[in-house]
Amino acid sequence: MTTSGADGTKERRPVIALAMGDPAGISPELTARLLALSDIRDAAHIIAIGDRRILDEGARVAGVTLDLEAASLDNAGTARHVFVDLAHLDPADVVRGEATLAGGTFATRNFRTALELAHAGKADAVCFTPFNKKAMRFAYPGYDDEIRFVADVLSFTGKVREFNVLEKVWNARVTSHIPLKDVASHLSVEAILAELKLTQACLKDAGYEEAKIAVAGLNPHAGDGGSFGMEEIDIIEPAVEKARALGFNVEGPFPADTVFLRALKEGFNAVMTMYHDQGQIAMKIIGFDKGVTMMGGLPFPLCTPAHGTAYDIAGKGIADIGATREAILLAARMAKKKRALSAAA
The missing domain is CATH 3.40.718.10 (Isopropylmalate Dehydrogenase)
Structure with missing residues (x-):
């Protein structure tokens, strides 16, 4: 999980827990496309979380080949991106373009797992591909928005606010x-x-x-x-x-x-x-x-593309990776800055 700095020394790449979002939209293909980008491999070590069958379908739609290692939640340290397979959703149960309980259950469990990794110090930041709020409410009736869910999962009582970010x-x-x-x-x-x-x-x-x-x-x-x-x-x-x-x-x-x-x-x-x-x-x-949503006030950066699940183009292989890429890069920059500040304290 190291890269060479400008002076030739080795520096640790930020570890980002990436939760797969709603399986009925463009999240699977965005996740796959992201994991195939060389600049993302250079910027961060990603622990992707979801169901490998759903990811593989996303890779097929996106037309990419993935180089991922399987990992457990306790052993995700490697030079390559890794995938934690929760094996919790059969692709046959996904209704593309429709908000369902199955899709919401898939996304909420992925998100909860990513948050818990960061809370335990095993990830420096959390990102996720787009959720569908209707599906999330099917699975978690108290789901108002991501801020409420994060506070519930982490028992966090501090001030959290949503920011929208462009370059x-x-x-x-x-x-x-x-x-x-x-x-x-x-x-x-x-x-x-x-x-x-x-x-x-x-x-x-x-x-x-x-x-x-x-x-x-x-x-x-x-x-x-x-x-x-x-x-x-x-x-x-x-x-x-x-x-x-x-x-x-x-x-x-x-x-x-x-x-x-x-x-x-x-x-x-x-x-x-x-x-x-x-x-x-x-x-x-x-x-x-290119827009990114960032949640400020948490102990770690939390970023996601600002757009939604785009049910209308799901499965067509035309989803734009721009905002998802920017979300990861922003999370990586903020995680490195937080780590530097902590080291200097």
Whole structure:
């Protein structure tokens, strides 16, 4: 699990536990295609988790040949990528393009196993190919989203937030999976400041030592001086000022309809939006095939492609590997940074 550094010395590649996602979508072929990439082999040692029969079907669809060693959960250290075969889903039971209990059970067990590996210190990061939330709820009725599942599996009580990541800009948000009508009531100076602190820390883990963050307003035209709402004046501006007093390079609030254009033009590393779709729409237009979802605040990096299971193209061999590749590379960079910080402490 070592590679040669620039000075010729050996350095350990980050170990990434990769959970196969929903078997009825593009996850099997994405997993197979990813494991065949030479730059991924150079960047990380992957412990892939799932059912080898499902993976082999994914490799057939993707048209790739895999060089994998079989491994157990207790013995996954090798120079090559390895596969932990849980042997828990017969391909004959997969209904392509349909969310099912069998598919949700497969994905939740893979995800749980990957999380437990990282929690036990046997992996430096966790990644997964796309899940289908409907299928996950069939298997785990309390499944609201990945954050809730991670907290349940690890008994984690800290603050975890979902970030969307593109090469040129990140998107952080103050509220996430709540109804739009409830957003304003969930905004406070303290909540925004807490998100800015977490965003700053996650950007630093990803290698941005001097991160520049733009903050979006809530209302049209960022409230237009109070004409269209007071949240900018009463809540968002004071939070930005407090963050600046702490030394953060943060500006705003800016109108949400132009903040991403400003960020790309002026070199902001991240945009903080007030609610889910305010940022998601912009990010997916900018780079749907490259977008990564990263969960910040955990003891280890957790990344996945930002797109879904693409039931409509499952089995056609045309799924784009871009976002999955970027998810692994981001997890590897963040894991190396965390390891370096731990060694220096």
